[in-house]
Amino acid sequence: MLVVVAPLLVLIVTSFAHGWFYPRVLPSSFDVSAWADLFAIGAHRDALMNSLSLGVATAVVATALALPLGRAAALSPRAVRRTIALLAFTAVALPPVALGVGLQLSVLSLGLGGTLSGVLLAHLVPALGYLTLVFLGVFTRWDARVDETAATLGANGFARWRLVLIPLLRRPIAEALALGFLVSWAQVALTLLVGGGAVRTLPLDVLAMLQAGQDQRAAVGALALTIPALIVLGASRAAARNTPAVVA
Amino acid sequence: MPTAFVVVMMRRVSVAALALLALMSGCARSAPPASAAALARLPWDSVLARAKGQTVVWRIWRGDPSINEFIDTWVAPRVREQFGITLQAVSGQGNELVDQLTVEQQAHATTGTASLLWINGETFGALRTRQLLAGPWSNVLPAAALVDSMSPIISRDFEQDPAGYESPWGTVQLAMIYDSARTPQPPRSLAELATWIRAHPGRFTYDQSFAGITFLKGAMYALNGGAATYAGGFDSTKYLAGRTRLFAWLDSLKPFLWRQGTQYPPDVAALHRLFANREIDFSVSNNQNEAVTKAMQGILPTSSRAMVLRDGTIANAHFLGIPFNAPSAAGAMVVANFLLSPEAQLEKQRPTVWADGTVLGLDRLPLAWRARFDSVVNDPRLVPADSLRRYARPEVSPRYHERLQADWRKSIR
């Protein structure tokens, strides 16, 4: 299990280490300036805020779109369902370097080149792909009798969603939100290509620091990137534990 | 029925989405902003007036926190206070800029995002060739009169004439960095370096990007009769002859390089990392002052020293350009002018700030300023200013750099 935590430990120690070179196993001083700069320096703060906004927006929009799409796909004939699943996985499988070029040009022609909205549109592509597959899976295993029972009991369309379906879907929705967030949060290539360098996000910041030799700051950035991801995943699993499992 | 509701919602969403898309693309087409060339014909006061309230997005290399700090915390507040300009420095350099602007040009984006660019050399060449730069404008800046226009390093950008399409900002000179604790007697010439490499296998390499190719260019000059051989534009015959000698020299050294010359670090930062952590004993930098500034940042050991080879090292200047579709060209011109001011140039040269060389002709400044500039360049860890000048070699046509990089990638890497 040391193998699992060793990389994270190295990041933590490096984030506090100024001038730490071979062959020293421990840094000679404890320096918090890089951590302080994460919040003190506007550029890093902006990157953090951009990443957060993109993550939340991607999570919400992708979930809102993927849920009905996945459900409709699950209820469709086999050929339609498989086509939609294929499209969804392709959106995920295309190498970002290849997809990003095309998206960059599309986003530019929409006048959104180098803007946060443009990058959001790019992040939505793999996010929508992942989440459609997730909800397709959920609704394929769905017990349709829940639906029909609610209908028999007199609930109309919207009420049925609100009172029956959404509560039962709390767990998959929580997981979808978390996954959608993480897809955007960790994104490097798409942001780089579509944002054209004008949109700063935390992962790009980490790369920039590393490519400038600023290992201490890169480690701080990497941890700042990891900790919220751990929290988001932990929260979604906690939310999942508190709801009845929908899957038979 | 369950699906009826889904169908209705989907239809509503798709209609709204299409409407939104139409709206957004409609909003994108607005009148193109004033060009730098047009503004250059106006009196400076008009430019200042127009600049007030503008936001200037400046694309720079953001890889160095001290440069970032200088721009974000020293330059930006001052241009806001003195000229009412909001300065935002974002990442973007070299090929990335050319790439981005080319795409914008092809997409007919008459209003881009960036108004100011930090460029030089082949980037400038590529941007000029593809007509991605606005201008001419830099000669009308009031501070342009203070620039050391006699210097071959400043008046020509890799032998290209800025011709008013870029304004000079700073100068650097390639240097080797060594560790005085590990290598008390470093080699002083290219020949001595080659001997050293053979005597210390696996302890030397260079990087794949700009600094590495500049080092190779310097070696090519030294092996072929000096920089003067390559002056006067790109000559394919001379290049091929020079390349042959250089590659033969590299081949003879290959087994003695780090990883037997089969792998090369991706950039200067990786090279510094190898050097600082004792994997190799030399690093190369385009700015000799990194021996001091990087040691302060904890990236290089404090025993690092800079040196230049007696065969000469390449010195060049870096500049500021304005893209063809700059939204705030007036603001960009005002910022460029401010950056040429003696106070901005002096601040930039401080070792605690950036230690980037000035482009100003000190003889054009009042005596008091001259004294202040002289006082900031005396650090024992650095190469003394007169040595630096003696061994400085100007850049030649950017085509040499391009060809060398392409050929190196094909044959050596």
Added chain:
Amino acid sequence: MPRRTALPLLIAVLLLGAPIAAGIGYLIVGAFAGADAGSAGSLARILGDPGVHRSAALSLWIASAGTLIALCVALAITLLLDGNARVDRIVRTLAVLPLPVPTVAATVAVLLLLSQSGWLSRVASTLHFMSMPSEFPALVYDPLAIGVILAVVWKEMPFLLLVALSLQSLRGTVLADTARTLGATPWQVVRRVTLPLLLRGMAPSIIAVFVFVLGSLELPLVLGPSSPLALPLLIQERRQALDAVLHGDAYLIALLATALALVAALAHEWVRDDAA
């Protein structure tokens, strides 16, 4: 097609298909008809370029080895969990820790840990096993991309483990128990019941991991060798080259990478269990 099936398909085509078409479309335009145009001759040249072969081979090697090793570790842990709930839960929580770590953060960590002057090497030198960085194996910037593969295993094993565990809890035990009662040895149960069941259920996830690693930019950027250059890096380098001829090359190579991804997508859909 009845209306109720046409609309979801239409929406999916719009939301998913349009960006994909835009992406691939612009690549084709850039490769064959754009300003930096290639031609049919360029395609032949790219396909015959040994540099491109080496890059593709490296990327395929990284994806294959990384996915395979991650799979083996995930399966081993799944099979070894003996049903002791407390130990199981501890192992599961720990093993899943790398799951949400963003790839770029993982690459930084692996660089600091496994380079020849990285932390492991420094420990080895302090313990007097070696005295110089060059004595430590070259795991980063090496032609076999071992550091990249290790980073892949660290990052992707938790995902495969979760899939395997969920499959086990969902369907695993009934058939295994039946086989045991019928007299099969534990090893036979594993070989003939558990493993095939797991592998079949995990097939889509395995393909997903493979294709993700294949297309990753940050893994080879930070840890990979310069020769050969991983495929995504080769594409980036040629796309940003100042010599415009190389741009067309970049688009062509990107199309090849896209073709690989499409094959993987088709395989994924073929093995995706539609009935469950």
